Amino acid sequence: MNVRSQISMVFHLDKCIGCHTCSVACKNVWTDRKGTDYMWWNNVETKPGTGFPTRWEDQEKYKGGWEKKHDYIQLRCTDKKRIVPNIFHNPHMPSMDDYYEPWTYDYQHLFTAPEGPDQPTAMPISKVTGEHIDIEAGPNWDDDLGGSPIYAENDPNLDGLSDEQRQQMFAIERLVMFYFPRICNHCLNPACVASCPSGALYKRGEDGIVLVDQKKCRAWRSCVSACPYKKTYFNWFTGKSEKCILCFPRIETGQAPACFHSCVGRIRYLGVLLYDADRIEEVANLPDEELIEGHRSLVLDPRQPDVIAAAQRNGIHDSVIESAQDSPVYKFVKDWRIALPPHIEYRTMPMLYYVPPMSPVMSVRTEKTLDNISDNLFHDIEQARVPMKFLASLFGGGHEAKVVYALKKQMAVRWYRRALTVGDVTQDVADQMLREADCTLEEAEAIYRLTSLCTFEERFVIPPAHREEAIEMMEDPHENRESVGFGFLSGPRRGL
Amino acid sequence: MGNTHNYLDQLLFGVAPYLALALFFLVTIQRYRAQAFTYSSLSSQFLENERHFWGMVPLHYGILVVIAGHFVAFLFPRTVLAWNGHPVRLYILEISALIFGLLTLLGLMSTLVRRLTYSKVRTVTSISDIILHVLLLIQVVSGVYVAVTCSWGSSWFAASATPYLWSIVMLDPDISYVIAMPFAVKLHIVNACLVIGFFPFTRLVHVLVIPNPYLWRKPQVVRWNRSPEARN
Numbered sequence: 259m260n261v262r263s264q265i266s267m268v269f270h271l272d273k274c275i276g277c278h279t280c281s282v283a284c285k286n287v288w289t290d291r292k293g294t295d296y297m298w299w300n301n302v303e304t305k306p307g308t309g310f311p312t313r314w315e316d317q318e319k320y321k322g323g324w325e326k327k328h329d330y331i332q333l334r335c336t337d338k339k340r341i342v343p344n345i346f347h348n349p350h351m352p353s354m355d356d357y358y359e360p361w362t363y364d365y366q367h368l369f370t371a372p373e374g375p376d377q378p379t380a381m382p383i384s385k386v387t388g389e390h391i392d393i394e395a396g397p398n399w400d401d402d403l404g405g406s407p408i409y410a411e412n413d414p415n416l417d418g419l420s421d422e423q424r425q426q427m428f429a430i431e432r433l434v435m436f437y438f439p440r441i442c443n444h445c446l447n448p449a450c451v452a453s454c455p456s457g458a459l460y461k462r463g464e465d466g467i468v469l470v471d472q473k474k475c476r477a478w479r480s481c482v483s484a485c486p487y488k489k490t491y492f493n494w495f496t497g498k499s500e501k502c503i504l505c506f507p508r509i510e511t512g513q514a515p516a517c518f519h520s521c522v523g524r525i526r527y528l529g530v531l532l533y534d535a536d537r538i539e540e541v542a543n544l545p546d547e548e549l550i551e552g553h554r555s556l557v558l559d560p561r562q563p564d565v566i567a568a569a570q571r572n573g574i575h576d577s578v579i580e581s582a583q584d585s586p587v588y589k590f591v592k593d594w595r596i597a598l599p600p601h602i603e604y605r606t607m608p609m610l611y612y613v614p615p616m617s618p619v620m621s622v623r624t625e626k627t628l629d630n631i632s633d634n635l636f637h638d639i640e641q642a643r644v645p646m647k648f649l650a651s652l653f654g655g656g657h658e659a660k661v662v663y664a665l666k667k668q669m670a671v672r673w674y675r676r677a678l679t680v681g682d683v684t685q686d687v688a689d690q691m692l693r694e695a696d697c698t699l700e701e702a703e704a705i706y707r708l709t710s711l712c713t714f715e716e717r718f719v720i721p722p723a724h725r726e727e728a729i730e731m732m733e734d735p736h737e738n739r740e741s742v743g744f745g746f747l748s749g750p751r752r753g754l
Numbered sequence: 755m756g757n758t759h760n761y762l763d764q765l766l767f768g769v770a771p772y773l774a775l776a777l778f779f780l781v782t783i784q785r786y787r788a789q790a791f792t793y794s795s796l797s798s799q800f801l802e803n804e805r806h807f808w809g810m811v812p813l814h815y816g817i818l819v820v821i822a823g824h825f826v827a828f829l830f831p832r833t834v835l836a837w838n839g840h841p842v843r844l845y846i847l848e849i850s851a852l853i854f855g856l857l858t859l860l861g862l863m864s865t866l867v868r869r870l871t872y873s874k875v876r877t878v879t880s881i882s883d884i885i886l887h888v889l890l891l892i893q894v895v896s897g898v899y900v901a902v903t904c905s906w907g908s909s910w911f912a913a914s915a916t917p918y919l920w921s922i923v924m925l926d927p928d929i930s931y932v933i934a935m936p937f938a939v940k941l942h943i944v945n946a947c948l949v950i951g952f953f954p955f956t957r958l959v960h961v962l963v964i965p966n967p968y969l970w971r972k973p974q975v976v977r978w979n980r981s982p983e984a985r986n
Contacts, residue, residue: 338969346814353803354874386801387873452973455965463978473790476963477797494878497796538974725979751789753796753957754882 260536261558261569263578263721264446264466264609265504266529266587267518268597269439270709271615272668273525276437278302278398280517280526284441287505287516293495293752295360295385298397299502300517302439306413306427306648307400309438311356314488315414315601321350323449323486323604324542331543331605336453336484345455350483354494358395360385386494404435415651423645434643436615438652439525441517442489442502443600443608444468446533446556447542450501453484458499465530465723466609467504472750475499486604496750510723518718527712529585529719530578531609532558532569542605549602549655556607557592560585581721586708587611594697594705596664598653614653614664616672617642635673635691639665663696667705670695674702766944767918768927774951781954782962795960801874809868813861819854820897823908828919831912838909847908848901855898862887862894886956889949896942904936915939 284300303309317323321335335350363380371378384391400409405428416424426432444461448468451459458474459481461467470481470490477497481490490501505515513519518526533556541552558565560582569579582588590597590613597611617638639646639662649665650658670691677688692702708716786793799806827834838844866887869875901907914931921928932943953959 341968346810347807348799349807351799351803353799354801355803359874384874387877389873447974451975454975455968456963457965457967457971457975460975460977463976473793476793476960476965477795478965479797479799482800492797492800494798494800496791497794498791750791752878753792753794753880754785754955 259534259558259565259568261532261565261572261574262466262535263464263530263532263569263574263582265444265509265721266466266531266585266591267441267444267610268527268587268590268613269610270525270527270590270613271436271438272613273523273709274302274437274439274615275523276302276304276402277522279520279522280439281397283516283520284502288503289500291495292385293493294491294500296354296357297491297493297500299489299491299500300439300441301397302401302437304398304401304404304410304435305438305652306410306416306435307403307406308409308412309400310397311352311488312395313412313414314486317486317604319350320352320483320486320488322484322488323601323606324447326543326545326605329543333449333453333484334486336449336480341453341455341478341480345478348479348483351479352482352488354386358397358399359391359393361391361393364390402435405430405433410435415648418647418651418656419645423647427643427645427648432643434617436617436644438612439517440487440489440600441610442468442504443487443606443610444502444504445609446535446538446607447605449484449486449604449606450481450490453480454478455480459490462506465506465509465721467506467509468501469503469506470499470501472496472498472500486601486606487608496752498750509720510725512720512722514714514718514720524712524717527586527590527708527717529587530560530582530721531585531587531591532560532565532574532579532582534558538607542607546603546655547657549605550598550657550660553599553602553607554591554595557588559592560588575722575724577724578721581719584719586712586717586719589704589708594667594701596667596705598660598664600653602655612653613668614649614661615644616665616668617644635687635694636666636669639669666695667697670697671702671705671709674699675706763929763933766940766947767929767932770944770947771922771927771950774947777951778953782959785954785959786962793959793963794957796878796957798875798878801878802868802872805864805868805872809861809865811861812857813865816854816856816858816861820851820858823851823854824911827908827911828916831916834908834912838906838912844906844909848906851908852898852901855894855901859894859898862890866891882952882956886952886958889945889952892945893942893949896938896945900936900938900942904939 280300281298281302285298289295289297289299298310301310309315314320317334323334324331325334361382361384364383365380368378368380381390382393383389400406403409411428416427419427427434444467446466448459448461451461451468455478456474456476458471458476460469460471462469475498477492477499479492479499481499482488482492490499493500505513508515514528518528537556541549541556544552560566560569560579566579570576587597591611597613599608599611602608646658646661649661650656654660670688673683673691674688677683677685692699697705838847869879869883869887904910914935918928918931932940
C-alpha cells in the first residue's frame, strides 16, 4: 500500500443554478491575459448540449484519453509510437475554431464616430488579430438551449439513446436540461501528463494537483489532444500549455479555490482523499463495467489504523490525515456512494466527482387529478425526463445502475425530509423509501445536512500545505536569510 | 584586387564560422539559463490547423534527412565515396537527396505563404521569424540550386567540403577548398554561418530541446516538494 493524498472535489449538480459565477471568478483571476482569453479553466455547460470545445466528448474526433486495445491501456492518439512521427503536426489537435475566437468591442468608436443619422455602434473586434470579426461562437454558446436542434441534439451522450428516447427528450412538453460545471479533474492517471514529450506536466506528490511546468513546456501540444476532458489549453501567445491549477496559491494558504469560494449555489465540496498509488495501474486497466467500483476502491478509509500507519510511513502529515477524516468528498464518494466520476471510460481516474442531478418532478395522472405518489415510489427516476441512459453515459461509464442508486438515495432523503417538515408523506413511506434506497436514518440526516445546511468550513476542508517544512527541505533558511524578500518578478515573454 | 578577395575569403570562410559557432554556443546556453521560458517551438497550429500540415510535415522531414545527409558526408566521407563508386548507387543517393531538398523547399514556401496569408498567424509572427524565414529560404534555395547545377554533390562534398569543415573543427581553417567553388556553394556556406549565428535568437532553439527522455520515462510524472529521503 503506497498511500498518497489527493485534494479531491465533489460538484452537486442538483444544486447548480448555472449562474457562471465560478467561471467569471476564475477568468478574472487567471485567464484574462493575452493568449489565454479564449480559455475557460472553469466552465459551465448545459446538458444536453455540445459543450466547450464543441463536442469535446466525441473521442472519435478528438481522440483523447486512454483506451484498452488489447489487454493493456494506451493513449488513444498520443502514445509514444504516434507522438514521435506526429510531433510536427498533431493530427488530432483542436484549433481555435473548435473553441471560439475571443473578441472585445471597439468602444472608442462610440466617441470618435463622426456625426451621422444613426447611433454609432461598438463593433466586435478580434482579440487575436485586432480586426473586425463576425462572432460565430463563444463560451456557453449553447447555454440553456436544452431543446435546440443545433446544440442539444448534437450532444455526444445522446448516441446511446434509442430514437424513441430521443424523440421523447426533445418533445416540447418534456424539454429538460441541467448544468454541468467543469474544471480540471486532477486525475490519478492523467493522460496529459503521460503524453507530454517534454515531461513538463506533473502531478504534485503532496496534494495531487496537476500542473504544467512553464519553463519546460515546448509547445508540442500533445497534452491538449491527450486530455479527454479538453482541460489543458494552448496559450497561443506565449507558446505554452496552461491549465487549471486548482488555485494552489490559495489552497496552500488555506483558502478555497476561486471557483469554489464564489459558488452561489454552494454546489462545490473540496477535501482530501487518501488513495493507494500502487493500484492505479491495475484499476485503470479494469474492464469497463468494473471501472467505477475499482476507482472507488482506490480511495482508502482514513480512519483505518493500517491506512493511517501507511500514510505516516509515506510522510503524510498527521494534520493531512485528520483533514482526510473530515473530508466531505469522502462522505459523498465512499460513505454514501452518491458522487460519481465523469466519463470514467476515459480511464484517467478523475478526482472530481459529480452528484447526478434530479429531473423535474413528474406527476402521475389518476383520473382527473395529478398525484405525486404512486405505488412505485421511485417512478420519478424511472420516468425522468432525462433518460437514465443519458446520465449513465456521463457519470456511469454507460451503466445505469450506479446513477440510479445515487438518484434513489437523493430522492429518499427528499421524501424523508418531506415527511418531517411538510407532513404530507407518512413516516412509513419515508422509511420504506430509505430502505429501498439503501440509506439509514442517520445517513439520510447527514446527507440532508451536508447538502442543504453546509457551512463554508464543512464544504471546504483544506489540508495544511506545510510549505514551511517543504521549503526547508529544498533551501536552508539560514543560508538564504539575507538574500530574499525584496526584488523583481519578471513576466512571461513570448519566444524571442 | 587579388588581395582584397583573399581578405574577404579569409573573413567569410576562415573567421565567420568561428563567430557563428561562438554566438551559437554562448547565446543558447545563456538564454537557457536566464530565460528558459522562451524556449518553445511557438507552434501556431492552434491558430490555423490545415495549411499547417502542408508546411510543417514536408519542411521537417525534408530538413531532417538533408541535414543528416550533410552529417554523414562530414563524418564518413570515405564510405560515401565508396558507395558512390557504383553509378546506380550514386544516382539513387543524388535523386533521393534532391527529393528531400525539394520537400524542404516546398514546406518552407508553404509555411511562408501561410504566415503571410492568415491574419491570426501573422499576429504571432515576430521580426526574428521573418529574418529567419529569409535566411532559411536563401539556404534551401541555394542548396537545391547547387544540387541541380553542380552534379554529384554527394561525391564532391565528401572530397572537398568535408576537408574544409574538418579544418574548421581542427581550428586550422584551410579555405583553399572553398575559394575555388562556384558562387552558389559559397553563398550556401556563408548563409549557413548566418543561420547558425542567428539560431539562438530565434524559435529554432526548439531543436535543442527535442524530447528524447520521453521515450524511456514512465508515463506518469510526480514531483515532490520534499525529497524522497525526507519523506521516510
